[in-house]
Amino acid sequence: MIHMRPYNSFETKNVKFLVDQQIEFATIQITETGLKKSILDATAPVRAYFEEKNIHDYNLQLQGPEHKRVIDTYIMTEAAQFLTKTSLYRPVTKKGDPRLWVNKVRDVEFLRANDIFALIAHKNILFVINLSIVDIVKVCLSSIDTPLKDLILGLSREKNSVSDELLRLIKDRMTDWMPAEILADTGIGRTVESILGIEMNPSKNPDFKGIELKSHREASRVRNTLFTQTPEWAISRLKSGKAIVEEYGYIPDGYNHKSLHVTLTANRPNPQGLGLLVRTQLGLLEADEFSLATLEDGTFRKINDVAVWKLIKLHERLLTKHRETFWIDAETKHESGREFFRVSEILHTKNPIPSQFDVLLDQGQITVDFLLCRDSGGDTYSFKIKGKARPLLFPQSETYNLRGT
Template sequence: MIHMRSFNEFEKRNIEYLVNLNVDFTQVQVTATGLHKSILDATAPMRTYLREHRIHDYGLQKKGQDFKVSKPTVIHTGIKAIETRTSFYRPETKEGDPRLWIYKLKDFSEPNDIYAIIAQSPNQLHVVDLTKIDIQKFCETSEVNPLQELVFGLSEIRDSISIELLHKLFKFRNEWIDTDLSADTAIGRKIESLLGISMNASQLPDYKGIELKSFRDARPNIKKNLFCKVPDWDISKLKSAAEIVEKYGYNSNGIKSYRNTLYSKYPNSQNLRLNVNYLDALLEIEEDEILGNDFKKISDVAVWRLQTLHQQLLTKHHETFWIEVNSRKIENGKEQFMLNKIEHTRNPIVSQFDILLEQSLITVDLLLGRPKKDSLGLIKKGGDSVIFKIKKNATSLLFPESRIYNFLTTTLNSEQNLCMVTIQNRFSPQKMRSR
């Protein structure tokens, strides 16, 4: 079930700005019906957020108006901060669907506006209209305002061992580097070799807790690999990759395999689709039936526990260097590459992961039934792969503290100091007020 419409570009910029400043938040879409009836649905991601921030736990709440709970809330218009309250309740219906309402919201909202809900403390909420308010404009101004105070007060920016790794990589700036093999993974393996990292299949990050992800040049539609994770076969209808290939695979060069991408918004060419099942905390692969411009589920295929995926994301990408390179072919057909830029991210916001899956900004590649031997009959490395990928332009929606180092313009002074003037940040600290 998709809980809100797709973000527009303005909303994406607002979300990116908050994520970059490590501001944790949840979102809600205000519908026309909701405005008329003064009702907002407390979706599963919102309920999780409210519970984790000790604002409210619907699981402990009884049905009916007598058990309604309210918390102090501030509605931010940019210039002003309007004090109000938010009520949390479960109606006396069979399901008792969790609901909330932010009083005075009708004075500022239109149907389909999307709001960020921010917990400052267990007893204080803030709401900001992502559809209308230019958050960066109000934060990066010399005129102090309540929204600026809130955002900067919640922001955390830290340094880490990344300086050491940066200096090692900058030793190879402006050099064309030969790869050792012809493969999609050739550049990543070569970079690890230059850093003295041995090849392994560990699920842990590559360099002292920092994950390394490399990709070729600046193609706008490229996707970045997040991690590999097969479904939880123990709770899946189909119990292996082989069963998926048997039921949904197709013949290619005499070999039956399955190679395709899964999205949440629509089925792929084999009518398989992802579904984020918040109620059971699962990411599901389902087979759909196409009904004109719509579709409906007809069969289960496989599932992941969302908790497992969240843990994999946090473990693999606690801190990451996304290394972009320029590549070329030389006369003997070998590939060379030059380091172009690094996007440095830390601490993904887990609550965004599920939403980006729903928005199809995170997708899953199934590469199943690939040959186990090469043309010479030798055993090939690798095998079946299930790869979670994020669109290049959506990385900043998942990772806060995103910073870009350009190998042509960034200057490194010493092991403990970076020349920040030449670093291209996702936001502009020089415009921000001193905290």
């Protein structure tokens, strides 16, 4: 697994400014080998960002130079921009590991091994900024207009306009009582998306122009779903949801086959003996079987491995799904066998902290629900967070009170 080095203080200042301006970007380190050979590994975060922004999907790309993809690219300096191309490809050798290279990057400015670049995708064009050299903060706060300043502040205004548009739509359409489309746990969420013209689909990307929507009943104290993610079966002891059900499932009343609908937490094992173990040093989250008997130190003895997730993959899902989120609270009432609702409050969050995700998992504030069935398929593994823990994961937030609007 390729790990990028930590940011230095100059790079940290640049990254913080981009985050504060709500700029979505990926970062990549220019390794010494990469600089010599004009070749860079397209790391998992970069691949996920390219796919999210509809720039490129390496999973669909065949190996060999004839399948290379070329993207129009601007290299941004403090004072100017230079048009070039970025090559995205999978070589014939070494299993076709995803690669990229920004052409002519050496010709534009002083470039050192181990510099870190920010990659910003916008309207099918890639913008590349050397975070180790370019003072983004100085450029954007200057009275002088430059291409870099226009790019960053323009994207920031665009991002704010989307959240303003969404808030306006909710105020206009959802602050009066209206019927939920279906009488079910998901009834309000489905109705909100329907009113906003969002079609139901299995996409892992946010719902409304980059903003994720999470709706729930105001009186409900249920946990909020962050995302779903299947375990890494290749490194898990059990290789499928069916195998987990066979070993740990039960037959519910009225059924003739096994199911497993349970919550796993790192605090204590559930009645099936299943729980979570955060292995930060190994970069893993484990679903394990534990003894139900408490040890002298208050912990539980692990008996067996069950399934595994890579923490970096979970971080990618979190950042992709929740760069910006509207958590919608709704008042509800029932009349003539139907449920009615109106939006009362919205928590608007931005830029979750991946390291906090691991801490909250370990503290039992984030849990995993197994919804598995041996025969029907469609297994889900839902990562959920308790409402009181949201500010710890999403420190940038704003609350909109819509009562009486």
